Amino acid sequence: xxKEDIIKNYEDILRKYNILNQISKTVASTLDxxxxxxxxxxxxxxxxxxxxxxxxxxxxxxxxxNLIGKMAIGPATEEExxxxxxxxxxxxxxxxEFLNSEDFIKNLxxxxxxxxxxxxxxxxxxxxxxLQCLNDGLPRRVDLTLKNNQFxxxxxxxxxxxxxxxxxxxxxxxxxEDELLNLIDYPKFCIIPLISRxxxxxxxxxxxxxxxREITKDDINYLLMLSQFAASSIRNTVIYNDxxxxxxxxxxxxxxxxxxxxxxxxxxxxxxxxxESIPISIIVIDNNFEVTLCNENCSGIMKVDKSRxxxxxxxxxxxxxxxxxxxxxxxxxxxxxxxxxxxxxxAISFEDHASDDIFDVVIAxxxxxxENPEGVVLVIENITETVKLQKxxxxxxxxxxxxxxxxxxxxxxxxxxxxxxxxANRIKKRLNEGKKIDxxxxxxxxNEIRRLExxxxxxxDYAADKEIxxxxxxxxxxxxxxxxxxxxxxxxxNISITIECGMEFIEQxxxxxxxxxxxxxxxxxxxxxxxxxxxxxxxxVKFYINRVKDExxxxxxxxxxxxxxxxxxxxxxxxxxxxxxxxxxxxxxxLTITKRIIEQHSGIIEAESSQEHGTTFIIKxxxxx
Amino acid sequence: xxxxxxVEDEMPIRNLYKExxxxxxxxxxxAPDGVAGYEMFKKEKPDLITIDLKMPNMNGLExxxxxxxxxxxxxxxxxxxxxxxxxxxxxxAADEYLVKSSDLSEFKNKVKELLVKKAS
Numbered sequence: 001x002x003k004e005d006i007i008k009n010y011e012d013i014l015r016k017y018n019i020l021n022q023i024s025k026t027v028a029s030t031l032d033x034x035x036x037x038x039x040x041x042x043x044x045x046x047x048x049x050x051x052x053x054x055x056x057x058x059x060x061x062x063x064x065x066n067l068i069g070k071m072a073i074g075p076a077t078e079e080e081x082x083x084x085x086x087x088x089x090x091x092x093x094x095x096x097e098f099l100n101s102e103d104f105i106k107n108l109x110x111x112x113x114x115x116x117x118x119x120x121x122x123x124x125x126x127x128x129x130x131l132q133c134l135n136d137g138l139p140r141r142v143d144l145t146l147k148n149n150q151f152x153x154x155x156x157x158x159x160x161x162x163x164x165x166x167x168x169x170x171x172x173x174x175x176x177e178d179e180l181l182n183l184i185d186y187p188k189f190c191i192i193p194l195i196s197r198x199x200x201x202x203x204x205x206x207x208x209x210x211x212x213r214e215i216t217k218d219d220i221n222y223l224l225m226l227s228q229f230a231a232s233s234i235r236n237t238v239i240y241n242d243x244x245x246x247x248x249x250x251x252x253x254x255x256x257x258x259x260x261x262x263x264x265x266x267x268x269x270x271x272x273x274x275x276e277s278i279p280i281s282i283i284v285i286d287n288n289f290e291v292t293l294c295n296e297n298c299s300g301i302m303k304v305d306k307s308r309x310x311x312x313x314x315x316x317x318x319x320x321x322x323x324x325x326x327x328x329x330x331x332x333x334x335x336x337x338x339x340x341x342x343x344x345x346x347a348i349s350f351e352d353h354a355s356d357d358i359f360d361v362v363i364a365x366x367x368x369x370x371e372n373p374e375g376v377v378l379v380i381e382n383i384t385e386t387v388k389l390q391k392x393x394x395x396x397x398x399x400x401x402x403x404x405x406x407x408x409x410x411x412x413x414x415x416x417x418x419x420x421x422x423x424a425n426r427i428k429k430r431l432n433e434g435k436k437i438d439x440x441x442x443x444x445x446x447n448e449i450r451r452l453e454x455x456x457x458x459x460x461d462y463a464a465d466k467e468i469x470x471x472x473x474x475x476x477x478x479x480x481x482x483x484x485x486x487x488x489x490x491x492x493x494n495i496s497i498t499i500e501c502g503m504e505f506i507e508q509x510x511x512x513x514x515x516x517x518x519x520x521x522x523x524x525x526x527x528x529x530x531x532x533x534x535x536x537x538x539x540x541v542k543f544y545i546n547r548v549k550d551e552x553x554x555x556x557x558x559x560x561x562x563x564x565x566x567x568x569x570x571x572x573x574x575x576x577x578x579x580x581x582x583x584x585x586x587x588x589x590x591l592t593i594t595k596r597i598i599e600q601h602s603g604i605i606e607a608e609s610s611q612e613h614g615t616t617f618i619i620k621x622x623x624x625x
Numbered sequence: 626x627x628x629x630x631x632v633e634d635e636m637p638i639r640n641l642y643k644e645x646x647x648x649x650x651x652x653x654x655x656a657p658d659g660v661a662g663y664e665m666f667k668k669e670k671p672d673l674i675t676i677d678l679k680m681p682n683m684n685g686l687e688x689x690x691x692x693x694x695x696x697x698x699x700x701x702x703x704x705x706x707x708x709x710x711x712x713x714x715x716x717x718a719a720d721e722y723l724v725k726s727s728d729l730s731e732f733k734n735k736v737k738e739l740l741v742k743k744a745s
Contacts, residue, residue, distance in 0.1 A: 411706050411707065415635055418706075418725050419727075422638075422727045422729060423641060425728065425729070426644065444641075447637070
């Protein structure tokens with residue numbers, strides 16, 4: 001090699017390093033992926049640069065399963081090739097000038113090869129040469145014009161290749177992906193892997209399809225150097241763009257979150273407003289007996305500011321219901337039993353302040369999950385107005401009944417009056433005639449007067465507007481007295497009586513209710529008497545007592561059954577009406593009074609009658625602890 | 626002696642009518658309800674019948690209907706504490722409808738009147 005050749009050689013090396021330097025500087029100035037790819041490919045194909053005829057760039061997808069065609073530069077035909085090179089050589093500009101020129105920026109999207117190439121997809125799954133390149137990070141030279149043996153001999157005649165490229169010759173098309181062969185459509189090209197550190201980025205393919213120049217070892221060395229910073233620039237840009245996308249997605253998410261938050265706080269406010277405005281007191285108490293919620297109405301009836309209730313233990317307050325029932329102990333009991341408790345029509349005293357108002361009180365376990373109640377909710381409703389209204393309705397009902405009553409009474413007292421008047425006339429007539437008087441006639445008059453007195457007594461009892469005095473009633477004691485009465489009365493009337501659930505049951509059960517001892521006794525005895533008097537001699541009367549506990553409610557059931565059957569179907573509906581009687585004795589007011597007493601005690605009384613079972617009266621009354 | 630059947634469920638009233646009519650010189654037989662009243666009518670062949678309306682087992686209107694199907698001419702007096710039944714067509718089959726009173730003179734007059742009418 002003479003001196004001139006050596007100088008020329010060094011000039012070429014310098015020029016190529018200069019190109020690398022120019023490309024790297026330009027690439028570093030942008031974060032636009034398309035622009036970076038364009039700069040790299042232009043550098044590779046530029047006449048004053050590396051001067052390859054065509055260059056193709058693939059990027060690997062996120063799963064590393066496919067290579068996707070991103071950009072290709074080079075003429076599509078030989079004719080076009082001469083045109084492009086001609087125009088660039090005329091301008092004779094340097095690569096750096098060209099990359100910054102308007103021509104370059106304008107032509108960014110107009111390369112002809114791009115049309116065919118962009119978005120072409122080559123799968124790496126068949127494990128051919130592209131995947132091998134990416135795995136070992138080494139470039140490959142492809143020459144499909146050589147047969148294997150030719151290649152061997154030619155290779156041997158050439159200077160010994162650098163150690164690192166010993167396996168870089170590919171002459172068998174079977175080793176190459178079909179999509180790639182179809183795309184390049186030229187038997188000699190070079191494959192350069194783009195790898196940033198250990199991360200696979202993509203593949204660059206170059207060839208000299210139009211001037212047919214052989215690709216040299218030096219070419220590959222320069223391309224490898226280029227590929228190093230090309231790969232890291234591309235990778236950085238991809239990471240940057242991914243980050244940018246994530247950031248924009250995040251900020252959109254943030255907008256949605258803010259929106260959701262606004263809706264949530266609206267809903268919260270909405271619920272709170274409902275709880276605050278309902279005319280019912282609500283207190284929520286957690287497992288530690290601490291009040292977590294209390295509405296305005298509640299602080300109103302407790303006459304204590306909300307701040308003195310919320311966050312404080314409930315047992316710092318003294319709250320008592322009628323009959324000295326301690327509400328706080330009841331709350332603790334519900335917390336343990338997890339069973340709802342209800343107190344109807346009770347007066348409440350808060351911290352020793354009592355009012356005349358009447359309340360319904362419900363203590364319910366607060367169920368967050370089925371097994372694990374989070375506490376209790378206490379609901380207190382002021383029903384004073386409702387009770388007043390109910391009383392007004394009852395008064396009206398009684399007046400209307402009194403109207404019907406007076407018509408019936410007129411008839412009921414007519415028969416005794418006829419007897420009394422009739423016998424009085426008869427006695428007077430016989431006295432006038434000087435005849436003897438039968439004292440049995442006077443007995444008849446006296447009996448009828450007694451009957452009238454009884455009617456008057458019952459009417460007064462029925463019409464009396466007396467408030468019943470309510471107190472705690474020992475129902476077990478009361479029922480044992482009623483059983484004594486029933487046994488004596490049935491014996492006197494020659495009726496047999498059976499009592500189911502006898503004294504032992506009654507003494508064990510310790511049943512209490514809230515009401516009037518005397519009134520309840522009157523009601524029970526009326527029903528028992530009714531059954532005994534309506535029975536025929538030697539008939540059987542049955543008296544059942546039963547207690548039913550259900551869902552925190554506690555009831556006593558009394559049933560009185562006899563063999564008598566009501567002749568008329570309507571009797572069962574009319575039996576509680578005033579003066580409706582199927583008996584020869586009696587005023588027809590007993591069951592009417594009984595029904596009213598039971599209803600005053602929040603109970604229910606019903607009658608059933610059938611040929612098969614006779615007639616049964618059923619009384620159901622609520623018990624207290 | 627004329628025979629009168631008194632059908633009435635209330636014992637004191639039944640006795641009162643019986644004693645008062647006996648004083649007038651009639652033979653008086655009694656029944657406490659409609660069923661017994663019909664049996665007496667068949668068995669005793671009375672000359673006149675007095676019937677109360679409100680009675681157990683068979684009421685006065687049913688009894689009246691039953692008797693009138695067999696005997697169109699026997700004098701029958703209905704007497705009741707309830708005046709409103711005069712509006713009821715069924716009661717028209719009776720010769721008289723009287724509202725009960727402690728003064729039995731009108732009742733006794735009607736009995737006499739109807740027996741005389743029957744005889745003529």
